Amino acid sequence: MPLTMDSSSQGKTARLKLTGEVDGTTASNMRAEVDRLLTSAPTILVLDVEQLTFMSSAGLRVLIFAKQKQPTLNIYVLKPQPPIVDTLRKTGFYDGVYVTDTEPDTGAKA
Amino acid sequence: MKPLTIPGNLDALESIRAYAAEAGTSADLSESAVYRLCLAVDEIATNVVLHGYEEAGLTGDLTLSSTIDCGRLILELHDAGKSYDPTKHHIPTAETLSLPLEERDIGGLGILLARDGVDDLQYESTDHGNVHRFIINLPNYKPAEPDAQSASLSDERRKLSILLSISRTLGKEIQLDRLLVLIVAEVTSAMEAERSSLLLYDAQSGELVSKVAEGMSTREIRVQLGSGIAGATAKDRMTINIPEAYKDSRFNPSYDHASGFRTRSILSAPILSQNGSLLGVVQVLNKINQDAFTADDERFLEAICIHLGIALERAEMVAAYLQSQMFKQSLQLAREIQMGLIPKEFPAFPQIPQLDIFGAIEPAQDVGGDLYDFFLLDNNRICFIIGDVSDKGIPASLFMAMARTAFRMAALASNESIASIMGRLNDFLCESNHSQMFVTVFAGILDLRDGSIEYADGGHEPPYVVKAQGGAVMIEKVGGLALGFIPDYEFRAGKIQLEPGDSLLLYTDGITEAMDVDHHLFGADRIQEILDRAAPGVSCQALSKVLLGGVAAFVGGAHQSDDITLLVMKYGGDAVGSPLPV
Numbered sequence: 001m002p003l004t005m006d007s008s009s010q011g012k013t014a015r016l017k018l019t020g021e022v023d024g025t026t027a028s029n030m031r032a033e034v035d036r037l038l039t040s041a042p043t044i045l046v047l048d049v050e051q052l053t054f055m056s057s058a059g060l061r062v063l064i065f066a067k068q069k070q071p072t073l074n075i076y077v078l079k080p081q082p083p084i085v086d087t088l089r090k091t092g093f094y095d096g097v098y099v100t101d102t103e104p105d106t107g108a109k110a
Numbered sequence: 111m112k113p114l115t116i117p118g119n120l121d122a123l124e125s126i127r128a129y130a131a132e133a134g135t136s137a138d139l140s141e142s143a144v145y146r147l148c149l150a151v152d153e154i155a156t157n158v159v160l161h162g163y164e165e166a167g168l169t170g171d172l173t174l175s176s177t178i179d180c181g182r183l184i185l186e187l188h189d190a191g192k193s194y195d196p197t198k199h200h201i202p203t204a205e206t207l208s209l210p211l212e213e214r215d216i217g218g219l220g221i222l223l224a225r226d227g228v229d230d231l232q233y234e235s236t237d238h239g240n241v242h243r244f245i246i247n248l249p250n251y252k253p254a255e256p257d258a259q260s261a262s263l264s265d266e267r268r269k270l271s272i273l274l275s276i277s278r279t280l281g282k283e284i285q286l287d288r289l290l291v292l293i294v295a296e297v298t299s300a301m302e303a304e305r306s307s308l309l310l311y312d313a314q315s316g317e318l319v320s321k322v323a324e325g326m327s328t329r330e331i332r333v334q335l336g337s338g339i340a341g342a343t344a345k346d347r348m349t350i351n352i353p354e355a356y357k358d359s360r361f362n363p364s365y366d367h368a369s370g371f372r373t374r375s376i377l378s379a380p381i382l383s384q385n386g387s388l389l390g391v392v393q394v395l396n397k398i399n400q401d402a403f404t405a406d407d408e409r410f411l412e413a414i415c416i417h418l419g420i421a422l423e424r425a426e427m428v429a430a431y432l433q434s435q436m437f438k439q440s441l442q443l444a445r446e447i448q449m450g451l452i453p454k455e456f457p458a459f460p461q462i463p464q465l466d467i468f469g470a471i472e473p474a475q476d477v478g479g480d481l482y483d484f485f486l487l488d489n490n491r492i493c494f495i496i497g498d499v500s501d502k503g504i505p506a507s508l509f510m511a512m513a514r515t516a517f518r519m520a521a522l523a524s525n526e527s528i529a530s531i532m533g534r535l536n537d538f539l540c541e542s543n544h545s546q547m548f549v550t551v552f553a554g555i556l557d558l559r560d561g562s563i564e565y566a567d568g569g570h571e572p573p574y575v576v577k578a579q580g581g582a583v584m585i586e587k588v589g590g591l592a593l594g595f596i597p598d599y600e601f602r603a604g605k606i607q608l609e610p611g612d613s614l615l616l617y618t619d620g621i622t623e624a625m626d627v628d629h630h631l632f633g634a635d636r637i638q639e640i641l642d643r644a645a646p647g648v649s650c651q652a653l654s655k656v657l658l659g660g661v662a663a664f665v666g667g668a669h670q671s672d673d674i675t676l677l678v679m680k681y682g683g684d685a686v687g688s689p690l691p692v
Binding site: 001021023024025054056057058060061063064065067068071075082083086087090091092093095096097 | 120121123124127142145146148149152153156159160202207208209210211212214216219220222223226
């Protein structure tokens, strides 16, 4: 299943809805979209992954690149499916992002 | 599931995941386990495409296959790219995994997820490329309870595999002694016995023979057919199964007494050749952990014996062939030594018209030690010798070669009489004769000026003078001992006077002792008859042909066991200008 993306920016919050699968093929599209969103220097990136059914390490690397580009960025992972939570836990990403089932407030965590 | 083969680029990933998902689902894996398997396969396939193919500038396919074996789901990913072993790759430690994301290394995450997704990730580099194996132990797998039928099936399978192994092991060995050792070891292990023994059938003596190792030496045990259990097995060509050896009257406990071994049960089976003839008997003693051998064991040992028969027969054939080859080669060598030393070109002295001389050896298949030789001492005298070494084969050929060389040296080194030349030759042969051989010799010097021959005899056959006008006379020799026995023996000289046109005919006992198919000897009388009937004035070669033809006709198809040798010389006198026509 290919990856479709829907992005928006509002103030310091950028949103990216990912539908489908992020793998070695589609991760480059995701990265390009994240890079584009980062140009407006958001402090929050909300990744809506409710409809994301698969994510390999290629998707994780996009998150690393984003944080390297903008270390103060807070990444929210919204409504991930259990296998993706599992991946985030195993790779230590669970502690580096905000995994949440509810829309984040504008206030950011430390 | 049918394997999936797809070009090795990133577009393949989706299909690969779909394949892995189907394999996992059909193996009843949980949803999360299926996801982890897909993730593992996806991560490795991504690495193969990026590092094995694209970075290395290579292209090729990816093939994914799936099997379930002994409770394990095994997915194999084959590729033809550069070697990439994920099992050797470092994975992030707990420490690095807890670093802030911006400080994280981007490498190693895929391998971590791949290893985590399966119970075992294996990598193998093959001739065709790389194989990654994803193994998941199936949680619901229960090995089938071994019921009676499957237990017997697995036993049959074990036996079949042992038979194959025996056949393979024995097939590699063609040397009989080593084969026997192998057989005993293989049979003991295959039959789960404490000991085995092998007795080979000696068709000549009609006995079974076993070589028993005793320390550094071997002892031979011979068993009559029909005697004891092995003998009974051989005689009846039947397997004998004895549950309690000491209760069987045929059992001979003396081997137990001698060895300290305690025989309980015996299974004894004949080894037969392809055409059913007896090759030997194999016995296995004391079934391990059981009281006796079963009917199944009987059938199994009989099956093994079929393989033993083939191996034994083959080893015996190879041994016989090698022996015959070696024998043939040694005979050929002996023959070459013998024939290489005698003058074979005729006419031998075309520059001396008053001398016609001809010699021939018809070597026996067994190669005797006959010799003849002749050479000029000066312009007027020719020295000759004919001899017959007592033995046959290579030793006789060498002894003959030695005698011939020593004779030449003695004759050419001095101007001595033939009697003293013979004396020297005898002394030399006595000195160098370690193998107790001897040689009968008749040697002489023909003076071409007057036809006189001075000769010495060393126990050889009496020669004939074939007269110019026809008819032959056997010479009454002065007599003497065969050479090689008694040193310092004094040979006496004898004299023969040839008239112009007379021939002297010398021969070895290969002629007088030639046998026909009824074992009658050719004898001296037949020589006399043939020479008497020969045309007067015939050449030496023609005379030889007539005599040898007579011998051949007498012998017929019988085996020639000794060399047949002839030396004929004709004194032409002044009257004969050239050798007479044949």
